[in-house]
Amino acid sequence: MAGTGTVATVALILHALSAVVWVGGMFFAHQVLRPAAASLDPAPRLLLWSRVLGRFFAWVIATIVLLLASGYALVFSVFGGFARVGVHVHLMQGIGILMMLLFFHLYFAPWSRLRGAVARLTAQAGAGRCGAAPFR
Numbered sequence: 791m792a793g794t795g796t797v798a799t800v801a802l803i804l805h806a807l808s809a810v811v812w813v814g815g816m817f818f819a820h821q822v823l824r825p826a827a828a829s830l831d832p833a834p835r836l837l838l839w840s841r842v843l844g845r846f847f848a849w850v851i852a853t854i855v856l857l858l859a860s861g862y863a864l865v866f867s868v869f870g871g872f873a874r875v876g877v878h879v880h881l882m883q884g885i886g887i888l889m890m891l892l893f894f895h896l897y898f899a900p901w902s903r904l905r906g907a908v909a910r911l912t913a914q915a916g917a918g919r920c921g922a923a924p925f926r
């Protein structure tokens with residue numbers, strides 16, 4: 791029983807911290823960084839966002855792994871399976887999986903295009919400094 795208590799405590803701490811990092815990071819990006827960066831010129835703004843999001847998305851991937859591992863550890867080793875959890879856990883799993891699918895869409899489609907645009911911009915700026923033709 792002490793083992794189950796330890797799993798529950800560790801899993802809940804990791805679960806709650808992961809949720810704070812992911813949701814809190816989105817809040818910070820949208821409510822704080824976005825308005826603060828809005829007045830920057832497009833080129834430095836794009837560079838700032840690509841650096842910020844590159845770091846943040848690595849954390850989001852880590853939180854997804856931790857949320858899934860800790861969430862299913864709670865369901866299967868603490869509660870004894872999905873038949874014995876409340877409707878709030880089913881809803882959490884559904885919303886969590888939806889959030890993850892949306893994140894992976896964002897990661898592999900718009901984020902990938904943004905990284906491509908920033909790479910082209912950086913290459914153009916570098917070529918401009920060397921006097922060479924801009925990269926397209």
Ligand code: HEM
Nearest residue numbers: 802805806809812857858861862864865879882883886887
């Ligand atoms: C995707 C699969 C997920 C599973 C299987 C899962 C499972 C669970 C379980 C079993 C609990 C404990 C419920 C209880 O004590 O009654 C819990 C708590 C919680 N979950 Fe999830 N969860 C998932 C995803 C998420 C996501 C995506 C978030 C938020 C981003 C989240 C946030 C929370 C929070 C804040 C708690 C309360 C933690 C606490 O009491 O300290 N969960 N989850």
